[in-house]
Amino acid sequence: MSEQVCRECHRIINGQTCPICGSSNLSADWSGMVIIIDPERSEIAKKMDVKVADKYALKVR
Amino acid sequence: MGVIMTTESAIFVVKTTANQERSVANMITLSARKEHLDLRAILAPDELKGYVLIEAVSPGDVEQAIQTVPHARALVKGQSSIEEISHFLTPKPTVTGISEGAIIEITSGPFKGEKARVKRVDEGHEEITVELFDAVVPIPITIRGDTVRVLRKDEEGNV
Numbered sequence: 001m002s003e004q005v006c007r008e009c010h011r012i013i014n015g016q017t018c019p020i021c022g023s024s025n026l027s028a029d030w031s032g033m034v035i036i037i038d039p040e041r042s043e044i045a046k047k048m049d050v051k052v053a054d055k056y057a058l059k060v061r
Numbered sequence: 062m063g064v065i066m067t068t069e070s071a072i073f074v075v076k077t078t079a080n081q082e083r084s085v086a087n088m089i090t091l092s093a094r095k096e097h098l099d100l101r102a103i104l105a106p107d108e109l110k111g112y113v114l115i116e117a118v119s120p121g122d123v124e125q126a127i128q129t130v131p132h133a134r135a136l137v138k139g140q141s142s143i144e145e146i147s148h149f150l151t152p153k154p155t156v157t158g159i160s161e162g163a164i165i166e167i168t169s170g171p172f173k174g175e176k177a178r179v180k181r182v183d184e185g186h187e188e189i190t191v192e193l194f195d196a197v198v199p200i201p202i203t204i205r206g207d208t209v210r211v212l213r214k215d216e217e218g219n220v
Contacts, residue, residue, distance in 0.1 A: 031107040031152070032104075032105065032106045032107050032108075032149070032152060033082075033083050033086060033104075034102060034103070034104050034105075034150075035086055035087070035090045035102060035103040035105075036101075036102050037090060037093060037094070037100050037101055037102060037103070038099075038100070038101040038102070041070065041101055042070065042102040042116055043070055043101075043102075043116060043143040044102040044104060044116050044143065044150065045101070045102060047143070047147060047150055048150055055087075058106060058107075058150065058152055059152045061186075061187060
């Protein structure tokens with residue numbers, strides 16, 4: 001199954017609903033991927049305002 | 062101030078096989094977790110084909126992380142700063158630079174290769190409504206903003 005992205009939190013997920021925000025507002029049309037490994041020390045995570053280590057999409061349509 | 066100051070991180074660039082950027086990013090993440098390397102984030106923007114960007118402290122950690130990863134070719138010499146790559150984090154809408162009245166060429170889909178005039182630009186949905194030049198009856202069609210190439214901006218007259 002193709003990976004989908006939660007439109008609310010931009011997380012890349014595999015299921016039908018976002019496990020974190022519970023939203024089922026998903027999109028398969030996304031581009032750019034960011035993987036945050038260490039959200040506390042990452043500058044990229046700070047810029048994106050991400051607090052949880054996960055995979056995120058840069059852009060969701 | 063803080064008890065422990067975190068070391069400043071930098072951006073390192075890894076060359077990958079084209080179209081394997083996402084799988085390389087995933088594999089590097091797994092490898093970094095397994096070997097407890099100090100990698101902080103991995104960025105694979107679609108605009109940057111054949112490369113992934115890694116936020117880390119030392120190039121040694123990056124070098125170690127990519128050792129076992131297939132399709133990760135080499136670590137590019139030198140390093141970059143967060144400021145230099147921050148534009149990747151806030152992508153511009155694809156319709157930026159397309160204005161009403163512009164002449165565009167459609168680059169994919171059933172109307173590939175057709176030239177058309179832009180009638181409306183929808184920034185929110187990143188769509189544009191165009192009228193094909195070659196159509197006998199002008200039918201407005203709505204297409205995605207990333208499937209066009211701008212030939213001429215703001216053309217007046219000359220129908």
